[in-house]
Amino acid sequence: MQSFLKGKGLWKYVTGDLKPLKKDDPKFDDWEINNNKILTWIANTVTPSISMQFGRFDTAKDVWDFMSRRYLQSNFARKYKLEQDLRSLRHQKGQFVSEFHSQMTIIWDELALMEPKWTTGAELWYNYREEMWLVQFLMALQDDFETIRATILHRSPLPTVESALSELFAEETRKGLLPNPSSVFVVTSHPRGNYSKGKST
Template sequence: MVPRDDSLQSISIQLDAKNYAYWSYVMKNFLQTMWGIVIGDKKKPTDEKAANYETLLDSWETDNSKIITWINNSVIQSIGTQLAKYDMAKEVWDHLARLYTQSNFAKQYQLEFDIQAIQQNNLSVQEFYAAMSDLWDQLALIEPDVLKAFKPYIDRREEQRLVQFLMALRSDFEGLRGSILHRTPLPTVDSVVHELIDEETRIKSHADKAPKTFTPAVFFVSQRPQSSNQNRPRVAFDECAFYKKKNH
């Protein structure tokens, strides 16, 4: 990938201290034609007696500035503020490498932990898939090359990803999830995501069309207490037809 001429063009990924392996992979490809400056192989010209010294110096400084700008555009602000003290791209790159390079096992542990912990919650299917894919891609970067070329391992990894993805879905998709788990052969994650998006749309449409229910207000009428006034006049009743007595 050839770096763009527009130095304000941002990279598609931002370094956030947890994704250094993937970020460095993207940046290495983006800075391929200038990589000698990043690692220090192409040093700043110092021979002022050289015939084309001014041209070489101007070219190096321009490329060095572009690299620093691109790196700053591809990190979160809290990391970018740490880089202001450096004037050379190599110093910037080395600083980030010292801070965020982990052993493969430590990185694997962190990524496996994050994959097990992540849940869909309020994310849409597409948003959740993007979050999971980011973790899977970072984990794939530290896999041994021999495994990446071994088809049984790749097939097993795809099944594992499917299980991880289905386990973290909301209960809204329980019916479809059960159906997917009993299919032979198992579908790919990509095809499952397509089905889940359709199901998500159906559920949302059904919810929008459902009649709204209202709970009627309930009114309570309190009973007035009976008066304890014993002097209240009594009401006279007619004479009883059977006993010939009044008030009976």
């Protein structure tokens, strides 16, 4: 929602940087239209039991603040569940490495959103997180990849997830696990937590 509203140039309505206008202000109609657009978009993206509580609020900021106060406290429980899912996730027999990486990336991305906004030592943290993701991913692979997994884990410095994936895809192809030799899945991973992108060619 944040990305969507920023793309529409309306995020300041939610943060309160763009204050409500008085009815005699020439720009009031535009402000009211945009405010109600945001209220509608938010209401349409949450469950009815939540949106029914929005009736007592007049501005998008009020609704956003309400949801932050009410539901932010559940972040720890959500984080706990995600960490639990991550540790139980295992590469299944016959499952492509690309498919398994996508499953793990969904969890990584959501966990990354829960991290604090780093103001100092950010680069060190991102490098540490990249190494942590690499270890988590490699350890969850099936035993067919033990040889290449051991090779990657003993390198210094460790490669990025993206670099390791290239080698794993090659190993997958060598073992004949892909449906045909022309099937390639390209994956990019950024140490700063950007969403991974994949496309088949």
